[in-house]
Amino acid sequence: MIETKEGTPVLPHHRLAFDELIQASQKACDALSEADDGLKREVLGHAGNRWSLGVVHALGVAGTLRHADLGRRLDGVSQRMLTRTLRHLERDGLIARHDFQEVPPRVTYSLTDLGRGLLTSMMPLWSWVIDNAPAFRAARRAYDADSR
């Protein structure tokens, strides 16, 4: 069983600065719930997707890339999953697909303004994950050690 550990700080009451952020978060959630609850996870779902963030990031850095270029930059991706990912991102308006209608085929992908917005909005979260990577690993170890 997992108990509250002395090393894990669990404050009985919130800090004031955090409370303000919670208020904003509450408002944000309510606004989303009214509009479309599914949309939230659908958009944020790209974060949990294995390749989506890699594609968005690669396009952000390179500007415009072809299918094969992306496949080379994303280590281990199959054509099938790359195509699927690109379709999903395109469907959500995050990337733009440009088919030159040539033979041999030439298709390029680039970020839309929406895609750039997502990338920039992800930045704080991104850096937070990096800063707290050690904390995550420590939590994992503690959990695994405890459940043994």
Add this chain to the structure above:
Amino acid sequence: MIETKEGTPVLPHHRLAFDELIQASQKACDALSEADDGLKREVLGHAGNRWSLGVVHALGVAGTLRHADLGRRLDGVSQRMLTRTLRHLERDGLIARHDFQEVPPRVTYSLTDLGRGLLTSMMPLWSWVIDNAPAFRAARRAYDADSR
């Protein structure tokens, strides 16, 4: 086929402010790749999880909640999925579980500092999604109309 539409602004070159953010993103990605590439998606994967964000948010607002309380606040969740979600969040050190060892059973959950950090770091992304929800729906409609 989906072509680049006139209504979808696709800049051939990047804007300067965006470029700087990309630089930072590049650095962030490199830092993560060196450390542990899997960790990134694993942590961010909570965003794509159906109930994780709801749990984190509910605990952020309420402070401390019991299993049944959470079940009531998350509309449509089954006990099974709630338990699974709580275990995953606990394993990653985002929430703390406190078992009072009483009869009848009493178990409470609350955010750890790490969980609070995630919630606050998600805020910019959160509000961005809300601001751009109409744009997403428009993109969806355009895509669906085009692929018909």
Add this chain to the structure above:
DNA sequence: CAGCATCCCGTTTGATACTG
């Protein structure tokens, strides 16, 4: 080159019933 079709596997999610 871009990407679709097919088959396959493991995970996620859920409904229902049961337990300490």
Add this chain to the structure above:
DNA sequence: CAGTATCAAACGGGATGCTG
């Protein structure tokens, strides 16, 4: 009350082969 057990369905992800 706070779970666990079980079964079934949906989805994500990958390997391979084929097409315009």
